[in-house]
Amino acid sequence: MSETVDLEQLNREVVEKSRFVDDILGEVGKVIIGQRSFVERLLMGFLTGGHILVEGIPGLAKTLTINTLSDAVHADFSRIQFTPDLLPADLVGTEIYNQKDHTFSVKRGPIFSNIVLADEINRAPAKVQSALLEAMQEKQVTIGDETFPLADAFLVLATQNPIEQEGTYPLPEAQVDRFMFKLQVTYPAKSEEKEIITRNITGVKLVVDKVATTDDILAAREVVSRIYVDDKIKEYIVNLVSASRSPEEYGLAELKDLIEFGASPRASIFLARAAMANAFMKHRGFVTPEDIKAVALDILRHRVILSYEAEAEEVSPEEVIRKVFDAVEVP
Numbered sequence: 666m667s668e669t670v671d672l673e674q675l676n677r678e679v680v681e682k683s684r685f686v687d688d689i690l691g692e693v694g695k696v697i698i699g700q701r702s703f704v705e706r707l708l709m710g711f712l713t714g715g716h717i718l719v720e721g722i723p724g725l726a727k728t729l730t731i732n733t734l735s736d737a738v739h740a741d742f743s744r745i746q747f748t749p750d751l752l753p754a755d756l757v758g759t760e761i762y763n764q765k766d767h768t769f770s771v772k773r774g775p776i777f778s779n780i781v782l783a784d785e786i787n788r789a790p791a792k793v794q795s796a797l798l799e800a801m802q803e804k805q806v807t808i809g810d811e812t813f814p815l816a817d818a819f820l821v822l823a824t825q826n827p828i829e830q831e832g833t834y835p836l837p838e839a840q841v842d843r844f845m846f847k848l849q850v851t852y853p854a855k856s857e858e859k860e861i862i863t864r865n866i867t868g869v870k871l872v873v874d875k876v877a878t879t880d881d882i883l884a885a886r887e888v889v890s891r892i893y894v895d896d897k898i899k900e901y902i903v904n905l906v907s908a909s910r911s912p913e914e915y916g917l918a919e920l921k922d923l924i925e926f927g928a929s930p931r932a933s934i935f936l937a938r939a940a941m942a943n944a945f946m947k948h949r950g951f952v953t954p955e956d957i958k959a960v961a962l963d964i965l966r967h968r969v970i971l972s973y974e975a976e977a978e979e980v981s982p983e984e985v986i987r988k989v990f991d992a993v994e995v996p
Contacts (some may be wrong), residue, residue, distance in 0.1 A: 672893055675950035682888045686946050688876035692737040696871050697730050698864070699857040706846050706963060707734050707822070709942040711780075711882055712889050715845025715935060716801050716821040718786075718836075718967065723826065725850045731782050731822050738882060739875040740779035740818065747789035753796035757806040771808050776800050779818050779879055786823040790834055797821065798840050818879035838926075838970060845935045846960075847967035885945065892941035893951040897996035899937070901954060905961070906933045908989045909969050915992045920985055923975035928968040935964050954995045962986055 686708065693704050703719075707730070710717045719727055728744065735742035745756060758774035775781065776797070783797055800806050801821050805814045823844070825836075841847070853861065864871070904915070910927030912920035940956035947956075966982045975985070 672950060675891060675893060678888055679892070679945055679950040680948050682885050683945050683948050685877040685881050685885075686948075689734070689737045692873045692876055693730070693733050696733045696873060697726060698860045699853045700726070700730055700850070703730060703848060703850055704734065705946065706848055706960075707731065708946065709939055709960070710822070710845060711738070711818070711820050712885055712942045712945060713845065713938045714819070714886065715938065716843065717823070718841065718844040718847045719822060719824045719850060720827050720847065721824070721850030725852070727824055727850055728782060728784065731780060733873055735780045736873040737876055738779075739878045740882075741816070742780045742782070743775035743778040744782040744784060745775050746784045747786050747793065749788060749790065751789045751793045753793055756793060756796050757800065758808050760809045769809065771811065771813075773808075773813070774806075776806060777813070777815065779816050779820065781819075781821050783821060783823040785826060787825045787835055794834065794836060794840065797823070798843055801843060816879070818882050838967075841967050842929055842931055844967065845939065846963040848963055849966075889938075889941050889945045892944050892949075894937055894941065895951070895996075898940075898952050898954065898957070901957060901993070901996050902933050902936045902940075904993045905936070905957070905989060906930075908993050909965065909986070912989065912992075915989070917988060917992050920988060923972055923978070923980055923985060924969060925972040926970040928965055932965060932968045936961065939964055958990065961990065 689708060690701075690704060694701075697704065706717065709715070711734075721727055732742055732744075734740075745751075754774070756774050757776050758772050760769040761772050762769055786794060786797070796806075800815060804819060805812055807813075852858075906928045908915040908917065909924065909932075912918070912924060936957060937952075939960040940952045943956040943959050944950070944952050962983055965986050969982045969985055971980065971982060971985065
């Protein structure tokens with residue numbers, strides 16, 4: 666009985682603390698046509714502290730969307746264009762020698778921000794990628810002998826271009842696994858593209874109101890961490906991830922030779938956390954199977970590694986994941 670009362674109270678708290686979500690989506694929608702799912706995933710990343718890898722061809726307003734979100738949230742934003750000659754110091758900062766008083770001072774890099782856009786992360790060499798991923802994992806960087814904490818409200822959004830691989834350094838699977846989401850940004854619908862033309866030929870710059878702060882985000886994170894996840898939902902998550910590793914145990918023998926490696930335990934954690942954020946954004950204090958399904962493709966597509974046989978048959982990770990969802994019983 667007390668659990669029911671607690672859940673009712675949590676629902677009320679979620680409704681109160683999540684009011685800014687609709688305001689943010691509305692403000693971003695002033696500038697960005699369509700891309701609703703993309704914007705929602707960005708906000709989920711902010712609400713959980715989960716970093717995001719974004720894949721899409723140039724010209725799909727990825728940078729504009731991220732910049733607009735930071736404006737609506739009143740967050741510090743920095744963009745780093747990754748290039749083959751980039752050094753780790755260009756990212757985290759360095760020590761500068763002052764000849765006048767013979768001392769060193771620290772110049773902080775662009776990583777010291779709330780939202781960091783790592784544009785074309787696969788164009789930078791491994792040392793720079795590792796420096797970024799270390800900052801993502803540890804939430805701190807070391808410059809010289811000093812260690813500096815990063816902002817509490819810290820989110821890395823890394824982009825990569827899927828159509829141009831010449832002169833790039835692809836991220837290893839182990840590093841890609843550190844990203845909560847891998848999003849695929851696609852072309853807008855015809856009606857959306859017509860509206861995009863209309864908005865961009867008038868010369869009028871749309872102003873985004875600041876409707877939330879990073880303090881609001883941090884307060885919301887605390888509430889998101891208390892969203893109720895029933896044991897049956899946890900079992901559902903475990904079964905989904907387990908089915909990606911041992912599909913034959915779930916009546917999916919045809920997938921056994923198509924999957925090289927299944928999803929890691931990190932996938933289970935991120936599925937739960939993303940579903941909790943999705944429930945929060947829907948103004949609910951508890952997770953449903955629909956929350957899991959809503960985020961699953963973006964959580965699992967970079968964690969289910971397919972075999973050469975699957976590539977030869979042109980089977981995509983998304984197809985495999987959908988078959989897993991069809992086979993696993995919903996609680």
